Amino acid sequence: MDCNCVSDLLLTPPVPTLWTPGIAFPDWAYKPESSPGSRQIQLWHFILELLQKEEYQGVIAWQGDYGEFVIKDPDEVARLWGIRKCKPHMNYDKLSRALRYYYNKRILHKTKGKRFTYKFNFSKVVLVNYPLLDMASSPFLLAQNHFNGGTATPDCSPVTPEALQSLFPRLPESGRGPSLFERSAGAPGPDGDKLRLDTFPFLGSGAPCYSKPPSLLGPYPRNPAFDYPWGFNPYLPGAFSLNNCPKLPPGSLYSSHFYPNPLQSSLSQLPHPFSSLLPPGDATGAERGQTGGTNGQPPRLCIPPYPGSVPLGRTELGNGGTGVGDRERGEANTGVIGGGLGLGLGLGLGLGLGGLSVGSGGGGRQSPSERRKGVKQDPESDSELEITDLSDCSSENENEPDFPLRKEPGLGGRSHLLEAKSRGLGGVLPPLSSLPPPVSPHPLKSLGPLTPPPSSLPPSLSPSLSMVDRQRETETLKLAHS
DNA sequence: GGCGGAAGGT
DNA sequence: ACCTTCCGCC
Numbered sequence: 001m002d003c004n005c006v007s008d009l010l011l012t013p014p015v016p017t018l019w020t021p022g023i024a025f026p027d028w029a030y031k032p033e034s035s036p037g038s039r040q041i042q043l044w045h046f047i048l049e050l051l052q053k054e055e056y057q058g059v060i061a062w063q064g065d066y067g068e069f070v071i072k073d074p075d076e077v078a079r080l081w082g083i084r085k086c087k088p089h090m091n092y093d094k095l096s097r098a099l100r101y102y103y104n105k106r107i108l109h110k111t112k113g114k115r116f117t118y119k120f121n122f123s124k125v126v127l128v129n130y131p132l133l134d135m136a137s138s139p140f141l142l143a144q145n146h147f148n149g150g151t152a153t154p155d156c157s158p159v160t161p162e163a164l165q166s167l168f169p170r171l172p173e174s175g176r177g178p179s180l181f182e183r184s185a186g187a188p189g190p191d192g193d194k195l196r197l198d199t200f201p202f203l204g205s206g207a208p209c210y211s212k213p214p215s216l217l218g219p220y221p222r223n224p225a226f227d228y229p230w231g232f233n234p235y236l237p238g239a240f241s242l243n244n245c246p247k248l249p250p251g252s253l254y255s256s257h258f259y260p261n262p263l264q265s266s267l268s269q270l271p272h273p274f275s276s277l278l279p280p281g282d283a284t285g286a287e288r289g290q291t292g293g294t295n296g297q298p299p300r301l302c303i304p305p306y307p308g309s310v311p312l313g314r315t316e317l318g319n320g321g322t323g324v325g326d327r328e329r330g331e332a333n334t335g336v337i338g339g340g341l342g343l344g345l346g347l348g349l350g351l352g353l354g355g356l357s358v359g360s361g362g363g364g365r366q367s368p369s370e371r372r373k374g375v376k377q378d379p380e381s382d383s384e385l386e387i388t389d390l391s392d393c394s395s396e397n398e399n400e401p402d403f404p405l406r407k408e409p410g411l412g413g414r415s416h417l418l419e420a421k422s423r424g425l426g427g428v429l430p431p432l433s434s435l436p437p438p439v440s441p442h443p444l445k446s447l448g449p450l451t452p453p454p455s456s457l458p459p460s461l462s463p464s465l466s467m468v469d470r471q472r473e474t475e476t477l478k479l480a481h482s
Numbered sequence: 483g484g485c486g487g488a489a490g491g492t
Numbered sequence: 493a494c495c496t497t498c499c500g501c502c
């Protein structure tokens with residue numbers, strides 16, 4: 001069915017994956033075009049999109065436990081979802097049915113006793129958004145080993161190649177190869193490769209198929225002129241500079257509550273050099289400069305999207321986590337991540353997934369619906385953030401703001417950004433002057449099989465790894481691979 | 483409100 | 493596969 005709902009094209013930009021600061025999910029997070037449903041965003045993606053956006057704090061927000069969110073305005077969420085899916089008759093009853101559908105897939109579960117409250121199973125989702133492939137295929141992984149000196153730690157244990165292979169049966173030993181991808185028989189080509197999420201046991205069958213592996217896409221496969229939101233443009237030099245993070249949006253996918261600040265939760269607990277990545281004396285450093293901070297509002301974390309930082313440290317999804325404790329039926333720790341996953345690759349590499357903690361969400365910003373209805377802002381909200389009204393999205397919902405995602409990467413969105421930034425609402429990295437500059441401004445340009453770390457895995461995060469070391473390891477990898 | 487079965491659509 | 497729609501049940 002073709003409808004005039006918000007165009008998927010606007011919602012599925014060719015965002016360069018790991019470093020994607022955009023509000024939509026990276027290309028690989030969407031279904032392949034060949035699949036039924038053709039690249040339509042999945043509900044949980046959509047939920048995450050809403051969750052990461054300031055303007056929907058009044059509609060849906062992180063709240064409570066790690067990964068837990070509350071739908072403050074079920075009707076509005078349903079409406080937005082309906083717009084998104086061109087289902088004008090969508091309502092919360094149906095939406096919730098779809099959410100329940102995720103129970104079995106263990107992507108979500110219900111927080112019992114709390115109305116409209118659900119909880120993500122991070123072990124499912126995190127890797128969907130941090131495809132290990134990139135991590136695995138990046139020499140950055142090698143760098144991880146340098147952080148812990150190659151020795152096992154409870155939080156980031158080097159795993160033998162065998163162990164890794166057992167986790168990811170098709171993960172190539174070299175960290176680079178086709179085995180994570182399902183090469184369509186006789187159809188190798190741009191779409192011939194699909195990341196085999198089914199090789200990730202913790203992702204299960206419910207995980208969306210990647211249309212393409214991010215780091216193997218090569219130079220942006222489509223529409224390179226895509227106008228990135230908040231003025232962010234990965235093509236621009238410095239866009240991936242760790243020291244230049246104001247380019248990043250306030251609600252980066254990788255920096256929202258859903259990806260609680262690994263710097264905060266992990267680096268501060270890790271020995272140097274991890275801890276040195278945090279601003280001095282800042283236990284909650286990463287929140288600083290993110291969300292005002294002077295108004296007492298629980299900050300909506302906008303963590304600098306160090307994609308590479310995710311694998312840095314400990315996993316706090318439960319066991320030994322900092323207040324992340326899962327208390328409900330197995331929950332988020334069903335996957336290997338939950339146990340403090342350390343993934344090694346090839347040469348005794350250590351990879352932990354996510355140092356995770358979460359701030360309580362939900363500053364109660366006034367939602368579009370509230371604005372629409374003229375509802376007074378949530379008393380606990382102090383937000384004066386002007387939300388760009390992207391009402392040029394045609395839909396059955398006449399004259400309503402409609403679903404704004406991706407709609408206006410231009411002036412509107414930027415003004416939003418500017419305003420947000422002017423209020424210190426994120427997109428600002430904590431000072432990381434100690435970090436070396438990025439190697440390449442282009443996230444993917446140099447992504448060969450064995451190249452310097454892509455921007456998605458900033459070399460800055462391997463301060464102890466010299467280029468010589470990298471080169472050496474690269475060579476070693478080549479040998480191992482051959 | 484929340485649940486899951488069932489049927490159906492794409 | 494991933495919902496959407498409908499429904500009866502609790």
